[in-house]
Amino acid sequence: MKTALVCGAGGFIGGHLVKRLKAEGFWVRGVDIKFHEYEETVADDFAVGDLRDQSFCRSVIDRHFDEVYQLAADMGGAGYIFTGENDADVMHNSATINLNVLDACHKRNIKRVFYSSSACMYPSHNQEDPDNPLCSEDSAYPAAPDSEYGWEKLFSERLYLAYNRNHGMQCRVARYHNIFGPLGTWRGGKEKAPAALCRKVAVAREGDAIEIWGDGKQTRSFLFIDECIEGTLRLARSAFEGPVNIGSEEMITINGLANMIIDMSGKRISIANIDGPTGVRGRNSDNRLIQQRLGWAPSRPLAAGMRVTYDWVHAQVMRNIAA
Ligand code: NAD
Numbered sequence: 001m002k003t004a005l006v007c008g009a010g011g012f013i014g015g016h017l018v019k020r021l022k023a024e025g026f027w028v029r030g031v032d033i034k035f036h037e038y039e040e041t042v043a044d045d046f047a048v049g050d051l052r053d054q055s056f057c058r059s060v061i062d063r064h065f066d067e068v069y070q071l072a073a074d075m076g077g078a079g080y081i082f083t084g085e086n087d088a089d090v091m092h093n094s095a096t097i098n099l100n101v102l103d104a105c106h107k108r109n110i111k112r113v114f115y116s117s118s119a120c121m122y123p124s125h126n127q128e129d130p131d132n133p134l135c136s137e138d139s140a141y142p143a144a145p146d147s148e149y150g151w152e153k154l155f156s157e158r159l160y161l162a163y164n165r166n167h168g169m170q171c172r173v174a175r176y177h178n179i180f181g182p183l184g185t186w187r188g189g190k191e192k193a194p195a196a197l198c199r200k201v202a203v204a205r206e207g208d209a210i211e212i213w214g215d216g217k218q219t220r221s222f223l224f225i226d227e228c229i230e231g232t233l234r235l236a237r238s239a240f241e242g243p244v245n246i247g248s249e250e251m252i253t254i255n256g257l258a259n260m261i262i263d264m265s266g267k268r269i270s271i272a273n274i275d276g277p278t279g280v281r282g283r284n285s286d287n288r289l290i291q292q293r294l295g296w297a298p299s300r301p302l303a304a305g306m307r308v309t310y311d312w313v314h315a316q317v318m319r320n321i322a323a
Contacts, residue, residue: 003027005061007051007101008071009043010036012184013116013176013228017069018043020229031060032072038183038316052096054104061104067236068113070101075149076190078213081120082277087148094149098156102163102171111170114236115160117243119177119283120150127280130219130253136286137175137243146280157243164241172235177247177285181225181305182312193254194222194306198313201261204269210262213276216255221248221284224305227298231290240293247285250302254278260303264310 004021008014009030015038021028022042030043033050049056051072061068074093080086098115105113119135124146126134145151153175160171180194187199200210223246231246252260255271262269287297 001025001027002066003064004029004067004069005065006030006043006069006071007097008032008073009041009046010034010048011071012181013179013225014069014071015039015041015183016181016225016229017071017232020233026067029060029065036183037185051100052093054100057100057104058107061101061108061110064108065110066112068101068105068110069232069236070098070113071116072097072101073116076185077192077196078277078279080190081147081149082279090149091152094152095155098159102159106163106167106169111168112236113160113169113171114232115156115171115173116232117153117157117173117175118150119175119245119247119285120147120279121145121154121157121175122150122283124280127282130217130282133219133280133282133284134286135177135245135284137245137289140243161241171241172238173242173244174232174235174246175243176223176228177245177283178220178222179225179228180222181309184225186313186316193220194257194309195313197258197261198310199317201258201265201267201269201310202314202317204267206267207269209270209272210258211272211274212254212258214254214273214278216258216271216273217253218278218280219251219253219282219284220257221251222257222302222305223248223285223298224300226305227300231296231298234294234296238294244290244293245285245287246290246298247287248298248302249285249287251282251284252302257306260306261310264307265314
């Protein structure tokens with residue numbers, strides 16, 4: 001039986017990944033500082049502990065794994081990443097996790113480690129035009145991310161690739177672009193735009209206005225979780241080390257996304273654009289490289305994934321009101 005370790009298994013993407021690996025017949029160990037908030041894990045073994053702690057890290061990487069997925073990070077949406085208040089934590093926590101996990105894998109002679117970087121590492125000056133952002137993989141340098149979160153991702157990408165060069169490892173690096181779907185954080189300050197907008201629309205009453213940070217003309221693309229998992233596994237098992245974008249090329253303005261969700265709700269709701277942290281003006285995935293190297297790229301329309309996500313967040317809101 002093949003074995004996999006998922007670091008960050010108590011989180012959004014890690015939780016979905018555990019389910020997919022189990023469905024494929026893997027024996028799976030999940031690790032996280034907390035249990036999954038929204039459902040019971042199906043992992044065969046789930047260790048709760050802090051991956052910043054080197055000895056805990058060594059204790060969960062105590063055997064060979066065919067595949068290791070490193071998704072654990074101190075992360076959140078714009079309200080967490082772009083205010084500047086959490087910069088030291090974000091950099092220290094995530095870098096320490098990556099240093100520990102990678103070195104523990106190396107010492108166990110584990111070769112295959114997947115690392116989830118982020119589109120936040122792309123230079124901000126290439127993302128000032130909302131209609132024409134540049135996010136091809138080769139535009140990463142000279143580096144100039146707009147957040148410390150992005151700088152840490154860049155550092156860690158380089159760390160994984162350095163272990164490939166110097167220690168004969170086969171790490172794989174993806175740059176995720178705004179992943180969304182059910183079972184993700186939808187409140188509390190760490191939620192990202194799609195879940196936050198779904199929540200605002202779900203709680204709004206007929207005739208209300210929902211608040212949106214910025215002028216709403218900033219553009220993004222959003223990738224549904226199932227496609228993220230598919231791309232992750234394809235890259236992890238391929239001969240291509242990356243870094244490569246895993247994202248959607250279906251770009252939309254934030255107000256456009258809000259209107260899509262409002263339409264799904266069937267409610268008459270308006271938008272109030274207010275001051276708030278927004279990040280770059282435009283960002284979109286560029287899927288030429290993944291298509292070329294893996295012969296695959298995400299294709300599911302945004303609206304299909306958003307429908308499932310809105311229904312899930314709506315159900316959470318209703319359950320909360322009832323409780
Ligand atoms: P998430 O916050 O839901 O999951 C991350 C998990 O890491 C959490 O469950 C958290 O408890 C865990 N963690 C944090 N610190 C830890 C520690 N010290 N020890 C053990 N566990 C710890 O986030 P996600 O959306 O599932 O993202 C997974 C990965 O993908 C992250 O590395 C993130 O930076 C990256 N990424 C995500 C997106 C996205 O849109 N969701 C975009 C780009 C990159």
